[in-house]
Amino acid sequence: MHRRKSSSLAIKKHLPAKVCPICNRPFEWRKKWADCWQDVKYCSQRCRRRRHLLNTAAEELSANRSNL
Ligand SMILES: [Zn+2]
Numbered sequence: 001m002h003r004r005k006s007s008s009l010a011i012k013k014h015l016p017a018k019v020c021p022i023c024n025r026p027f028e029w030r031k032k033w034a035d036c037w038q039d040v041k042y043c044s045q046r047c048r049r050r051r052h053l054l055n056t057a058a059e060e061l062s063a064n065r066s067n068l
Contacts, residue, residue: 015028015029016029017029020043020047021041021042021051022050022054023047027043027044
């Protein structure tokens with residue numbers, strides 16, 4: 001039994017990857033991060049903006065509750 005060559009996707013050169021602490025999803029190195037990959041912590045702008053929720057999620061929850 002021999003393996004079929006899988007799609008080019010699977011063959012693609014292995015890129016460095018990290019796990020986004022916000023959405024807990026792995027994301028791969030991208031060209032736009034070529035200069036700052038070591039500083040990249042979030043998979044997207046969106047998660048980056050939500051990073052404060054990591055520390056203050058509980059506080060915000062109660063704050064929202066009292067606001068409502
Ligand atoms: Zn994310």
